[in-house]
Amino acid sequence: MRLTIEIDEESGFCYGVIRAVQKAEMKLKESSTLYSLGSIVHNNSELDRLNKIGLEVIDLEQMKNLSDTTVLIRAHGEPPRTYEIARENNISLIDCTCPVVLKLQARIRETYASHNGQIVIFGKIGHAEVNGLVGQANGDAIVVDGVQSLEKIDFTKPICIFSQTTKDPKEYEEICEAIKERIVACGGPVGEFQIHNTICRQVAQRHTNLVAFAESHSVIVFISGKESSNGKVLYDLCKSVNPRSYHIQTRNQIDPQWFQDGDSVGICGATSTPKWQLEGVAKHLEQI
Numbered sequence: 001m002r003l004t005i006e007i008d009e010e011s012g013f014c015y016g017v018i019r020a021v022q023k024a025e026m027k028l029k030e031s032s033t034l035y036s037l038g039s040i041v042h043n044n045s046e047l048d049r050l051n052k053i054g055l056e057v058i059d060l061e062q063m064k065n066l067s068d069t070t071v072l073i074r075a076h077g078e079p080p081r082t083y084e085i086a087r088e089n090n091i092s093l094i095d096c097t098c099p100v101v102l103k104l105q106a107r108i109r110e111t112y113a114s115h116n117g118q119i120v121i122f123g124k125i126g127h128a129e130v131n132g133l134v135g136q137a138n139g140d141a142i143v144v145d146g147v148q149s150l151e152k153i154d155f156t157k158p159i160c161i162f163s164q165t166t167k168d169p170k171e172y173e174e175i176c177e178a179i180k181e182r183i184v185a186c187g188g189p190v191g192e193f194q195i196h197n198t199i200c201r202q203v204a205q206r207h208t209n210l211v212a213f214a215e216s217h218s219v220i221v222f223i224s225g226k227e228s229s230n231g232k233v234l235y236d237l238c239k240s241v242n243p244r245s246y247h248i249q250t251r252n253q254i255d256p257q258w259f260q261d262g263d264s265v266g267i268c269g270a271t272s273t274p275k276w277q278l279e280g281v282a283k284h285l286e287q288i
């Protein structure tokens with residue numbers, strides 16, 4: 001079978017993930033083990049690679065039982081309570097919170113301190129970044145993940161909304177529009193509805209580029225971990241413009257029946273998909 005294969009140049013780790021992985025690798029050159037609070041990246045293949053060189057993923061309960069050691073905070077960031085636990089247990093932190101997330105956390109803290117209304121966060125419920133953001137408002141923020149969860153908001157009171165950095169910009173716009181409509185419908189203070197544009201620019205740019213990439217190929221093979229929230233958003237985007245889009249986590253999941261002779265195949269992935277994995281899939285397809 002003859003296939004033309006192209007890897008999307010924009011796909012692969014984002015700045016925040018590259019920075020976190022590099023810091024972990026640097027630390028692991030001088031010590032044989034390093035704890036990471038949560039998965040440093042939502043990609044099992046990359047986690048396996050890092051685990052082999054000594055990165056051990058722990059959860060918060062495990063961290064509470066550690067002391068006098070070093071723990072890495074991943075790019076998603078953490079709520080203030082995690083830093084308190086580290087102080088109480090004499091744990092040194094390698095804080096890899098992405099600067100974009102740090103800025104968003106600071107904006108939420110400032111708004112929470114000065115705003116008399118509700119802080120709303122558009123994001124995946126339970127996602128590490130979202131938990132970190134909620135913590136900036138002392139746990140007093142409403143998380144919405146779609147129009148169906150808007151009933152948690154009181155539309156008669158002022159509202160200030162922020163988005164998780166990896167959400168779909170179009171979906172964020174739709175949520176904000178739906179909130180505005182409900183404020184109007186119940187005679188609430190429309191003028192006191194503040195929208196903060198906090199989607200990561202790298203992610204927003206990828207959305208535009210990925211649509212063009214998916215449209216220009218007959219088949220799309222999209223690689224990302226199951227847990228990757230950004231992966232789900234970007235894969236859905238590919239599927240919406242190219243029905244022959246397939247989501248895989250490892251190259252073993254590729255089914256040769258997806259392809260026909262002469263197809264042009266585009267390979268792409270999420271902000272948590274390593275370049276080496278995209279290249280591995282390309283090589284595998286060349287053999288087909």
Ligand code: SF4
Nearest residue numbers: 014016098100165200
């Ligand atoms: S997606 Fe953007 S905000 Fe999130 S870690 Fe990557 S660079 Fe940082």
